[in-house]
Amino acid sequence: MQIAFYIAAFVAVLSTxxxxxxxxxxxxxxxxxxxxxxxxxxxxxxxxxxxAALEVIVYAGAxxxxxxxVIMMLNQKEEAVDQEKKxxxxxxxxxxxxxxxxxxxxxxxxxxxGESHTIGQQVVDVKEVGKTLYGPYILAVELSGMLLMAGIxxxxxxxxxxxxxxxxxxxxxxx
Amino acid sequence: MNETINPxxxxxxxxxxxxxxxxxxxxxxxxxxxxxxxxYGPNRAGPFGVLVVLADTIKLFFKEDWIPxxxxxxVFVIAPAIVAITVLMSFVIIPIAPGFIxxxxxxxxxxxxxxxxxxxxxxxxxxxxxxxxxxxxxxxRGAAQLISxxxxxxxxxxxxxxxxGSFRVEDIVNAQKDMWFVVPQFVGFVTFLIAGxxxxxxxxxxxxxxxxxxxxxxxxxxxxMKFGLFFVGEYLGIMLISSLVTCLFFGGWLGPDFLxxxxxxxxxxxxxxxxxxxxxxxxxxxRYDQLMEFxxxxxxxxxxxxxxxxxGIILYRSGAELNIIx
Numbered sequence: 414m415q416i417a418f419y420i421a422a423f424v425a426v427l428s429t430x431x432x433x434x435x436x437x438x439x440x441x442x443x444x445x446x447x448x449x450x451x452x453x454x455x456x457x458x459x460x461x462x463x464x465a466a467l468e469v470i471v472y473a474g475a476x477x478x479x480x481x482x483v484i485m486m487l488n489q490k491e492e493a494v495d496q497e498k499k500x501x502x503x504x505x506x507x508x509x510x511x512x513x514x515x516x517x518x519x520x521x522x523x524x525x526x527g528e529s530h531t532i533g534q535q536v537v538d539v540k541e542v543g544k545t546l547y548g549p550y551i552l553a554v555e556l557s558g559m560l561l562m563a564g565i566x567x568x569x570x571x572x573x574x575x576x577x578x579x580x581x582x583x584x585x586x587x588x
Numbered sequence: 589m590n591e592t593i594n595p596x597x598x599x600x601x602x603x604x605x606x607x608x609x610x611x612x613x614x615x616x617x618x619x620x621x622x623x624x625x626x627x628y629g630p631n632r633a634g635p636f637g638v639l640v641v642l643a644d645t646i647k648l649f650f651k652e653d654w655i656p657x658x659x660x661x662x663v664f665v666i667a668p669a670i671v672a673i674t675v676l677m678s679f680v681i682i683p684i685a686p687g688f689i690x691x692x693x694x695x696x697x698x699x700x701x702x703x704x705x706x707x708x709x710x711x712x713x714x715x716x717x718x719x720x721x722x723x724x725x726x727x728x729r730g731a732a733q734l735i736s737x738x739x740x741x742x743x744x745x746x747x748x749x750x751x752x753g754s755f756r757v758e759d760i761v762n763a764q765k766d767m768w769f770v771v772p773q774f775v776g777f778v779t780f781l782i783a784g785x786x787x788x789x790x791x792x793x794x795x796x797x798x799x800x801x802x803x804x805x806x807x808x809x810x811x812x813m814k815f816g817l818f819f820v821g822e823y824l825g826i827m828l829i830s831s832l833v834t835c836l837f838f839g840g841w842l843g844p845d846f847l848x849x850x851x852x853x854x855x856x857x858x859x860x861x862x863x864x865x866x867x868x869x870x871x872x873x874x875r876y877d878q879l880m881e882f883x884x885x886x887x888x889x890x891x892x893x894x895x896x897x898x899x900g901i902i903l904y905r906s907g908a909e910l911n912i913i914x
Contacts, residue, residue, distance in 0.1 A: 466698035474705025482731045485716050538694055
């Protein structure tokens, strides 16, 4: 189990680095999918199978598909890749690199200071997740539900069109 | 029947079985379509024309495996593999007989949903990498269709999960000893079947391919064995949806004792495969916007209502006290 964890973690880190460094947007997104799947494996090994499944269904399966869908409609060609190459010079990386090294240092410090857990000690199954979500965290669940509802209503309002029916013989426009 | 079988044997059995039946379905479909359309179909090679599958495979292997110079080569090569891999991975959670299952996950159904949502990538990437207008149109339609039908594919299964109290497919089959779930969950069964046909993009819902308007949609640039993988992937998908319907709504391997459980499973699975082929023979293809409206405006509310009513009845039956404090 330990080896599987380290392999999955390594794949996750490597693919995330590839996401940042690719010039072609679709290739970057594909590495992002790989990164999500590696994260799902990590969750599974750590004993959270429900979180692992949702990571793949929601993030890799739905959100990235929608992003790719939009990028496909924009139909970006070689010009976009050239532009990306012009923008992503090595000097751009300096600022973010310093900041992330700081965060990495903090993370390593926390891992060394905090108490350690062994892998696969307890498995949190779906029932426990449900009980926790609809027990102590019910307010957060309700609030996020309202937020999503607002998003759906907004998207519907923006996307609504008047229905037009045009036919060779039957020229007619409703409302 | 509870002694453990060597897992490698199970893997080999399911993989070999799936990969043998899937090409066989090509022959079965052509013969059945011919039967329903009052003609013969392939009947020359071998007994009843079974060897036509072999001839097709040999032809596919010897065709030029052409990668268009304007395509994105790596993605173009990966796309057909994704569909085969994700569908074959989904077979992992299907119990053919008691104990005859590759991986007995306690998140079984969720694993299937995850894999089917990953399967959408093969259409999207195949169409995008081909760098062809028709392929791109096909894959955009495919992406929209798969995402929308995935939503209530998951929701339609939740009624069954509620009745069983488990995501494990083996538990769900065992919970149907008294009554198949198709009776209490008839709405769930119908919506899951429709969503399943849409997920495998079979004929009434084959908008991403639509050979009469988009040539062949997302796989118009594919030839040789790469096209063959898309083709076999589609038939594997049919098998997967049929066996899932069998397990979740029609009692899986359960049946009277005079036949072994595997045979019951196969009989039920083939009944649904026949239904898939009959649907292809009889239904016209809807227009694209009709398909999306049907999904979002009819099927989604129905599945949500089904879920709510099922949950309400279960709560009422369990006799839980309503302790609402104002």
